[in-house]
Amino acid sequence: MPARAQVPARLSHIAPAVVQSEIRAMSVACDAAGGVNLAQGICDTPVPAPVEQGAIEAIRAGLNIYTRLDGIAALREAIAAKLQQHNGITADPDKEVLVTNGATGALYTTLLALLNPGDEVIFFEPFYGYHVSTVLSLRMVAQVVPLTAPDWKLDSDALRAAVSERTRAIIINTPSNPSGKVFSRAELEAVAAVAQEHDLYVIVDEIYEYFVYDGAEHVSMATLPGMRERTITISGLSKTFSVTGWRIGYLTAPADLVPAIGYFHDLVYICPPSPAQYGALAGLTQLAKTSFYDDLRADHQRKRDLLCDALRTACFQAPKPAGAYYIFADASHIPGATAAERARTLLRDTGVAAVAGSAFFREGRGETMLRFCFGKRDEDLERACEALRSNP
Known part of the structure; x- marks a missing residue:
């Protein structure tokens, strides 16, 4: 049977410039390495019981x-x-x-x-x-x-x-x-x-x-x-x-x-x-009737401080952020010509995934920066912090 002719893709004007998000790319690389994903803002902490139960009850009640x-x-x-x-x-x-x-x-x-x-x-x-x-x-x-x-x-x-x-x-x-x-x-x-x-x-x-x-x-x-x-x-x-x-x-x-x-x-x-x-x-x-939001804030501030301390021990310049759950750290000491290379070097050496700072700037900027997410389960965050401390 003759081979089928390859039909060239007819893409939109902007499609050729589309590339996979560096956040997604690092998540894929982290999975392949079996590392700790501090790249993507997944926020894999436990779901509050009322939220979980409300969805389950809706499914069982046929609200689908x-x-x-x-x-x-x-x-x-x-x-x-x-x-x-x-x-x-x-x-x-x-x-x-x-x-x-x-x-x-x-x-x-x-x-x-x-x-x-x-x-x-x-x-x-x-x-x-x-x-x-x-x-x-x-x-x-x-x-x-x-x-x-x-x-x-x-x-x-x-x-x-x-x-x-x-x-x-x-x-x-x-x-x-x-x-x-x-x-x-x-x-x-x-x-x-x-x-x-x-x-x-x-x-x-x-x-x-x-x-x-x-x-x-x-x-x-x-x-x-x-x-x-x-x-x-x-x-x-x-x-x-x-x-x-x-x-x-x-x-x-x-x-x-x-x-x-x-x-x-x-x-x-x-x-x-x-x-x-x-x-x-x-x-x-x-x-809203509980201390949930205050507890959420306090828990993430604790996690922020934990990761900042580990990053500083590992020679990063890591100022404490006033909000969100990311630390935007200077990683000039990590080998690599670009932020993407630095992120992959860090993943290879420590098993910790971060996002290249260049993902958040115009071309040619942010090449010494890495973003780390601390909205993680304690066991994963502690594992990442230990890996960072062990590889200054």
């Missing part, structure tokens, strides 16, 4: 079919109550809250609804690569404003200089992945002033909002004067409840924007997984 495109009513009401209590944001659960397929789904459909190809979006560097890649995949333009190391401070003049006539939005992640930066109220006010002056949307990813340490304050942009009507606040339960695979996120936005965002979310995802929504509902309603 599509929900409304904006999520089950009780969950939207619980999210609105949480926004009021924790964030100081008043949101109508029927008109201003949308349950989404993770925070990534919230961002993707927000961009589809509000921006056009060719529009410019401002990011702060170091940035979360998935945010930038999502913008680029929609044929929009990413404009990057570098933050000033080592504290990653905002330069408001640099922000103003980045605005052009095509700028439509600013994306902020606070607390931040990868640096753990928590934007101060003054910094957010500076961003708000630029947004109002140039009539821009501000899209804020607050997925790590409960992970703040040493008295740091998480401020929601939507609570600042004049910002509620132009802010899309995104968060979710993946990190807080250790259910990253469940894909339960949400957003709150002005009522005139939510229908368009909801339309695109329905088109792409239909709805988030139904049983997982009920698990999230149980967590939000039951854990």
Whole structure:
């Protein structure tokens, strides 16, 4: 039988430039090496019992079919109550809250609804690569404003200089992945002033909002004067409840924007997984009455300190982050011409996987940095710390 002719792939204009995320690549390499994965923000700590039980009961009760495109009513009401209590944001659960397929789904459909190809979006560097890649995949333009190391401070003049006539939005992640930066109220006010002056949307990813340490304050942009009507606040339960695979996120936005965002979310995802929504509902309603969030913060601060100490013993420069569950460390002493090479050297020598810092910068930057995740089970984190200490 004659061999079939190979048909050349007909890819989109942007597809040839698409490569596997360095985070995913390091996870694959770690699995192959049998190492400890501090690369991916998997957050594999135990799921809170009410969250787990809520999902199980929903499955057994037959709540396995599509929900409304904006999520089950009780969950939207619980999210609105949480926004009021924790964030100081008043949101109508029927008109201003949308349950989404993770925070990534919230961002993707927000961009589809509000921006056009060719529009410019401002990011702060170091940035979360998935945010930038999502913008680029929609044929929009990413404009990057570098933050000033080592504290990653905002330069408001640099922000103003980045605005052009095509700028439509600013994306902020606070607390931040990868640096753990928590934007101060003054910094957010500076961003708000630029947004109002140039009539821009501000899209804020607050997925790590409960992970703040040493008295740091998480401020929601939507609570600042004049910002509620132009802010899309995104968060979710993946990190807080250790259910990253469940894909339960949400957003709150002005009522005139939510229908368009909801339309695109329905088109792409239909709805988030139904049983997982009920698990999230149980967590939000039951854990709010306990010390869960305080315990979560204290436990991760302990883990942060443990990993920072181990990294410093291993000759890394590892400042303690104010938020999130990542340590962004200088790894200049690790052999390698690039951050990706340094990460693979570290994995080979210690069995500990980290992410190349270059994944969070423009090309040619971040080559001495590695990101480590400490949102891990104690036994895995302790194993990683021992391996690092043994290989200074």
